[in-house]
Amino acid sequence: MVFKRIINFFRSKKKEEKAGIKEGIDDIEREKEKEEIEKRPVEEVNKYKEEGIEEAEIITEDKAIRVEGEEEKEIVVGEGAEKKEEEDYTKTHKEEEEIKRVIAITNQKGGVGKSTTAINMSASMANMGKKVILIDVDPQANATSGLGISKYEVNTSIYDAIIEKVDINELIKETKIEGLFIIPSNIHLAGAEVEMTNMMMREQKLRRIIEPVREKYDFIIIDCPPALGILTLNALVAADEILIPIQCEYYALEGLGQLLKTIELVKNNLNKDLRICGFVMTMYDSRLKLSNEVVEEVRRHFGDKVYKTIIPRNVRVSEAPSYGLPVNLYDPDCKGAIAYENFTKEVINYGKKRLGERT
Numbered sequence: 001m002v003f004k005r006i007i008n009f010f011r012s013k014k015k016e017e018k019a020g021i022k023e024g025i026d027d028i029e030r031e032k033e034k035e036e037i038e039k040r041p042v043e044e045v046n047k048y049k050e051e052g053i054e055e056a057e058i059i060t061e062d063k064a065i066r067v068e069g070e071e072e073k074e075i076v077v078g079e080g081a082e083k084k085e086e087e088d089y090t091k092t093h094k095e096e097e098e099i100k101r102v103i104a105i106t107n108q109k110g111g112v113g114k115s116t117t118a119i120n121m122s123a124s125m126a127n128m129g130k131k132v133i134l135i136d137v138d139p140q141a142n143a144t145s146g147l148g149i150s151k152y153e154v155n156t157s158i159y160d161a162i163i164e165k166v167d168i169n170e171l172i173k174e175t176k177i178e179g180l181f182i183i184p185s186n187i188h189l190a191g192a193e194v195e196m197t198n199m200m201m202r203e204q205k206l207r208r209i210i211e212p213v214r215e216k217y218d219f220i221i222i223d224c225p226p227a228l229g230i231l232t233l234n235a236l237v238a239a240d241e242i243l244i245p246i247q248c249e250y251y252a253l254e255g256l257g258q259l260l261k262t263i264e265l266v267k268n269n270l271n272k273d274l275r276i277c278g279f280v281m282t283m284y285d286s287r288l289k290l291s292n293e294v295v296e297e298v299r300r301h302f303g304d305k306v307y308k309t310i311i312p313r314n315v316r317v318s319e320a321p322s323y324g325l326p327v328n329l330y331d332p333d334c335k336g337a338i339a340y341e342n343f344t345k346e347v348i349n350y351g352k353k354r355l356g357e358r359t
């Protein structure tokens, strides 16, 4: 009997031992399995999840759970991070594309290349896929006729918006260039200076008129008359930026002090965000010592505010307006067309720098 009991005792001991060993093996195997799961890619982990294995809730190479404050966030790492970088880049790039700019081309000195620059820069911008309106606020209407629109035939201009309160959308005309629109000038605009004398807030008119279309165009370019009168003042109040063409000629800097003082006054009183986006040297003749001297002088005064691209005196540039064409359509390979294209790229890049300052 006693003997039987002893045997039974040892048998049960053996059973316990066996069970213990089995448990131990199970533990080891579970550990091994967990380790393997941790190394597996997401799809496999999901498979484990489906099978109800809780250890699948782990950090994998592609996915991590991070707790930030009260919130539990899923952070994408590895391949996912690259995707995210790409998304961020597209977003920034889109913002760059979205920066809308109103640029007034001003210099009260006559014949320095304002209208020529307005036409050719606008046309180059449109050629680069931008949506542009050129507003001609000069009663001489050179930008209008330079784009092939007769100032005698058009019966509307920005005058109608200023005096008659006509909606700006009714004044915008198409041009031969895709993406380039114009609000032409006509003879009536000459009377606007006088008629505006007694108007309230007369210097704010253009700014208010363009407000509804400001965000719809990449660029609004304003060609100013050669005077610091009420029309130019309206352009300075409406604009974000001023572009100043300087002719490579005698007395190039004459009157510039007065222009800069006016800009400062407008900035301090009417348009605090106004800035000069640059000076562009026009009608440069490399054979003339004078041309080089003027460029040097202007660079000494205004440093890197002077665009690197200099517009050469080029007969094709002066012929193009009589055909109602910008030079890039009239003769795309001539020196003048190439210069205007390079210069336009610089102006567009200035906008990216502006964006950089803002962010």
Ligand SMILES: Nc1ncnc2c1ncn2[C@@H]1O[C@H](COP(=O)(O)OP(=O)(O)OP(=O)(O)O)[C@@H](O)[C@H]1O
Binding pocket: 109, 110, 111, 112, 113, 114, 115, 116, 117, 138, 140, 142, 224, 225, 226, 282, 283, 284, 311, 312, 313, 314, 315, 317, 318, 319, 336
């Ligand atoms: N790069 C150039 N090469 C040759 N001729 C040019 C060039 N730029 C402008 N011109 C010519 O110089 C003259 C004056 O140019 P533009 O009309 O552009 O100046 P502006 O400053 O607009 O004049 P205004 O003050 O009268 O409005 C025009 O006859 C034009 O064709």
Ligand SMILES: [Mg+2]
Binding pocket: 114, 115, 116, 138, 142, 143, 224, 225
């Ligand atoms: Mg002009």
